[in-house]
Amino acid sequence: MTRAAVIGSGAWGTAFAKVLAEAGADVTMWARRDAVATSIRDSHVNEGALPGIKLPERITATTDLAEAVAGAGLVAIAVPSQTLRGNLAEWAGAFEPGSTIVSLMKGIELGTTKRMSQVIVETARVEQDRVVVVSGPNLAPEIAAEQPAATVVAGTDAARCRAVQHAMALPYLRPYTSEDLIGCELGGAVKNVIALAYGMAAAMGLGDNTRASLITRGLAETARLGAALGADPLTFAGLAGLGDLVATCSSPLSRNRTFGEQLGLGKTLEQAQVAARQTAEGVKSCLAIRDLARAHGVEMPITEQVEKVCHEGADPRVAVKLLMGREMKPE
Structure with missing residues (x-):
């Protein structure tokens, strides 16, 4: 994997983009606000989300969703869980065929009581085996500061989970795989x-x-x-x-x-x-x-x-x- 996208520029999305870039990927982040995208792209910082953290030069950013996900074999989504369905309704069809969709969100949808992976499958119209979840103790400032941590990569496709595991494995972050989505x-x-x-x-x-x-x-x-x-x-x-x-x-x-x-x-x-x-x-x-x-x-x-x-x-x-x-x- 050489191209990845992260949708969302909050603390965890930004930290995850840093992880992917340091593990070898070229990462494009999508930010809703132009000022945030400009800061990430030109100054390699996102002070509002992760103060004092310098981001790798392999990370760039845009406010254009289609531009962010173009050519990305891995697309990580880190938006507030209750906004996911509405956002995906706009983004459906933008993801590359066969790309892995990684959910970084931790919530249950109001009204439907569906998990985030279920919302992704239903709204983005992708197969279940394309969706992978990253969970565990993921306090973004600590991971961004490269403090040792472990996490879990879960999904129904074991080979896809292993690919994500390797895409985010670093000396300070140890991912484990799980089939229990x-x-x-x-x-x-x-x-x-x-x-x-x-x-x-x-x-x-x-x-x-x-x-x-x-x-x-x-x-x-x-x-x-x-x-x-x-x-x-x-x-x-x-x-x-x-x-x-x-x-x-x-x-x-x-x-x-x-x-x-x-x-x-x-x-x-x-x-x-x-x-x-x-x-x-x-x-x-x-x-x-x-x-x-x-x-x-x-x-x-x-x-x-x-x-x-x-x-x-x-x-x-x-x-x-x-x-x-x-x-x-x-x-």
Whole structure:
């Protein structure tokens, strides 16, 4: 692979473009704003997304989607999950025949409760085996700073997964492959919701016992939903499950944890959005994940309470009491 494209110029899209370029690809990024594309193309920086990070000269950028994907054998998509369908409706047909489509997004679509790979297949009109998902503990600033990390490349075509694995393997980034597309996508989506709860608990001054309980019980409800959807239970003990969950809950770099902290301080959803300067993925995904769980008869009490805090104005302290007051049962 010598040509790759990254659609989206946020922190993770920019970090992933850097990874691909350093692993040997010529990368064209698509940015919505001309100022961002110009900065990446001419100065090799994207200060708004990754301050202080110098990008390889093999990366260029454009605001023209067709130009970005022309000749690209790998196209990575890193846009907000709830905007994916609308964007792909405009982009369908632009991708090179047979190219690999890599989803960097972690969410469940509102209304349809579909995973991002399903939205790509349906809207971009590509075969399922062309879609690959990258998941795991992917905190963009750390990867961009070349701190050692591991990640997972999942898909239904093993050979295509291996090709993506080699296209992003670096001394500081070790990718593993997986055939469990469902489990990897669920782990990446649900951990955002659990991180909101973790942030609330941290802001309320609750201790390590509480935080450890949220991580482990959050993992348990993720695995229950995964089992109902046909995922491999072992996935949730790995990088795309526990690994991503721990990183997103515990790191101050995590947008979902940071947003949860604002809610835990007693701020409304609107006030938290102003303070955090953006909406975390888990805020919208919690609605879709709740609906998906209900449709399959799966209990997800932490997700239910996060949804109530985010969208029904519930007090986080009341949510904690409700969680602790649930009927006793075996673990």
